[in-house]
Amino acid sequence: MVIIMKTNVAVFFGCRSVEHEVSIISAVQAMRSIDREKYDITPVYVTKNGEMFTGDSLFTIEEYRDLPALLEKCRKVYFVREGKDVVMKFEKSGFFSKQKDVIIDVAFPIVHGTNCEDGTIQGYFEYLNLPYVGCDILSSAVGMDKVVFKDVLKRAGLPVLDCICFRAREYAANKTEVIKEIGEKIGYPLIIKPVNLGSSVGISKVNTENELDTAITLAFTFAEKVLIERAVTNIREINCSVLGNADECEASVCEEPFMHDEILSYDNKYKGGGKSKGMASLGRKIPADLSEEKAEEIRKLSCDIFKALGANGVVRIDFILDGDTVYANEINTIPGSLAFYLWEATGMPYKELLDRLIELAFKRQRTRENLSFSIDTDILSGASFGSKGAKGSKI
Numbered sequence: 123m124v125i126i127m128k129t130n131v132a133v134f135f136g137c138r139s140v141e142h143e144v145s146i147i148s149a150v151q152a153m154r155s156i157d158r159e160k161y162d163i164t165p166v167y168v169t170k171n172g173e174m175f176t177g178d179s180l181f182t183i184e185e186y187r188d189l190p191a192l193l194e195k196c197r198k199v200y201f202v203r204e205g206k207d208v209v210m211k212f213e214k215s216g217f218f219s220k221q222k223d224v225i226i227d228v229a230f231p232i233v234h235g236t237n238c239e240d241g242t243i244q245g246y247f248e249y250l251n252l253p254y255v256g257c258d259i260l261s262s263a264v265g266m267d268k269v270v271f272k273d274v275l276k277r278a279g280l281p282v283l284d285c286i287c288f289r290a291r292e293y294a295a296n297k298t299e300v301i302k303e304i305g306e307k308i309g310y311p312l313i314i315k316p317v318n319l320g321s322s323v324g325i326s327k328v329n330t331e332n333e334l335d336t337a338i339t340l341a342f343t344f345a346e347k348v349l350i351e352r353a354v355t356n357i358r359e360i361n362c363s364v365l366g367n368a369d370e371c372e373a374s375v376c377e378e379p380f381m382h383d384e385i386l387s388y389d390n391k392y393k394g395g396g397k398s399k400g401m402a403s404l405g406r407k408i409p410a411d412l413s414e415e416k417a418e419e420i421r422k423l424s425c426d427i428f429k430a431l432g433a434n435g436v437v438r439i440d441f442i443l444d445g446d447t448v449y450a451n452e453i454n455t456i457p458g459s460l461a462f463y464l465w466e467a468t469g470m471p472y473k474e475l476l477d478r479l480i481e482l483a484f485k486r487q488r489t490r491e492n493l494s495f496s497i498d499t500d501i502l503s504g505a506s507f508g509s510k511g512a513k514g515s516k517i
Contacts, residue, residue, distance in 0.1 A: 128162045131480065132210065132226045134243060136168040139235035140323050140344065148459050149232040150183045155462070155472040161480070164210065164224060166199065168238075174199050176210070197221065201250060208252045228483050229254040232456060236318050236345075239456045240266035253487035255479045256435035257455040264431055265455040266318045268349050271431075275450055278430040280423065283442070283449050284308075285351040287317060290342045301334060304350055311353040314338055316345030327353055358443040359451070360410050362420055363461035364428040365436045365475070367482055371428050373421035374464040376412060380405035408467045420448060427453065434486060435479050436460055 135149030136142055146167075153163050165180035177196030179185045185192045198213040210224040229247050231254060233239050241263035247254040257265065264270050272282045286307055293300050304312070314337045316324040324344040326337035341348040359381065363374040409417065424439045427450055438457035442449045454461075460479075462472040470478075 128160060129480070130162045130164060130225060130227045131156070132164045132166050132229050134166045134168060134229060134231045135233055136170070137233045137235075137238035137243065138168075138170045138172060139233065139237050139239075140319065141234035142170055144458055145232060145234045145238075146186055147183065148234070148456075150181065151459055151462070152230070152232055152472075152476060153181055156476045157473050160477070164226065166210075167196070168233075169193075174201075201226070201252075203250055208250050226252065228252070228480060230480070230483075231256060232460065234454075234456060234458065235323075236266065240318060253483045255483045257431075257433050257437070258486075261431045261433045262455050265433070265437070265453045268315060268317050268452055269347070271453060274430060275427060278426070280427060280430060281447075281449050283351045283354075283451075285349050287347055287349050289347050293338060293342070293348075297335075301331065304334065305331065308350055308352055311355065313351050313353045314341050315349045315351075316341045317347040317349050319344050354442050354444045354449075356445060360412070360420055360441045360443055360448075361438055361464070362424040362441070363436060363438045363457065363464040364424050364433070365465070365478060366428070367434045367486065368429050368432045371425050371433075373424045374461070374468045375408060376410040376417050376420055377406045377408045377464060377467075378410035378412075380407070406463075408464065416446075416448075423448065423450065435482055436465075436475065438464070 133149055133153055135145045137145065139145065149165070153165060156163060163181075165176055167175045167180050169175070175193055175196040176199050179192055179195045185195075199210050200213065201208060201210055203209075207225045210226055212221040212223075229252050231238070231243050231247075233243055236242075239262060241259040244254065244257070244259045244262050248259060256262070264274055269285065269287045272285060275282050286303065288300055310331070311327060311329045314326050314328060314334075324341045326333075326340060328334050328337045338348060358378060360376050360378055362376045364371050365374070366372055412420070420441055423441075427439055428437060431453065433453075433455065435455075436457065438454040438461045440451040440454070442451045460472075460475065462475055465475045466472060
């Protein structure tokens with residue numbers, strides 16, 4: 123009898139983010155779709171204060187309607203490195219309580235927004251030296267900061283709308299000057315966005331100067347920096363997903379979301395039809411109604427952006443069409459619902475997409491294992507602070 127050892131995948135979701143609930147939906151969708159003949163799944167729900175829990179009840183979306191009751195059924199856990207393994211340990215909840223440690227082979231973060239998707243949780247996995255799915259620290263951080271993202275694309279010669287950016291303290295101290303600069307450099311109508319949020323949270327369209335302060339104040343409730351760019355009046359939004367790594371990637375078919383307002387809102391994205399099914403519930407046309415040439419232009423541009431950021435895994439890139447001109451709007455380094463609906467429309471089942479993502483995680487880890495992270499040195503052999511402490515050190 124041949125025993126096939128399954129890969130143990132820890133799916134991390136939740137976290138301290140305004141997109142916490144969307145992350146739960148995306149994660150449960152993925153955990154229900156992954157190939158259980160190849161993988162054992164360990165759900166790791168991260169609360170908004172950073173505590174980690176696991177338990178079988180986390181697989182059922184209806185359980186999240188009563189979160190305190192759900193967590194009562196779960197166990198609090200933490201992760202440590204032990205030799206060559208990363209181990210999930212259970213916090214003791216009673217004198218006789220004992221549960222066997224779980225060795226984790228790969229982490230699968232399905233998190234959205236700040237304090238997680240922005241490189242934070244990726245840094246945690248790097249610290250543990252645990253293989254993980256998706257973009258690394260740098261590409262995650264660049265993808266989350268809309269201004270840095272635009273700067274990287276400009277340097278690569280890729281099309282983005284011009285913008286200005288300022289901090290809350292700068293605005294409070296020089297409000298008149300900032301408002302004047304906005305009018306002169308951007309003009310009206312314009313769009314105001316928190317620099318490092320997704321899911322359309324805190325975004326406003328402003329048609330006149332009288333509306334400006336309210337919209338800026340709203341954006342500053344979600345981020346320390348805001349971005350302001352010209353509003354495209356004859357706008358079409360087109361999205362495309364990319365799968366792979368910086369060496370080799372492929373683009374999905376394009377989609378066009380249905381916009382019920384002048385900007386695509388949080389409710390449009392995640393509560394389409396009154397049902398919360400993540401990005402899968404959004405009204406959309408797949409494939410988008412584009413000429414073959416324009417669709418191919420966007421797909422190629424998507425891969426160019428992916429490579430410019432050094433991305434990995436699956437992303438979704440959102441574009442703005444201003445007539446026939448294409449601008450990259452933003453990248454979602456861990457897209458809602460992992461953009462599975464775009465890949466299913468391209469001919470790849472969700473189960474296969476998840477399998478490819480895990481393979482990419484191990485491929486990157488194998489590459490990194492060939493790198494050196496230490497050098498031979500005798501710098502400590504003569505190190506001494508003596509009786510004077512650090513102040514007297516010659517190092």
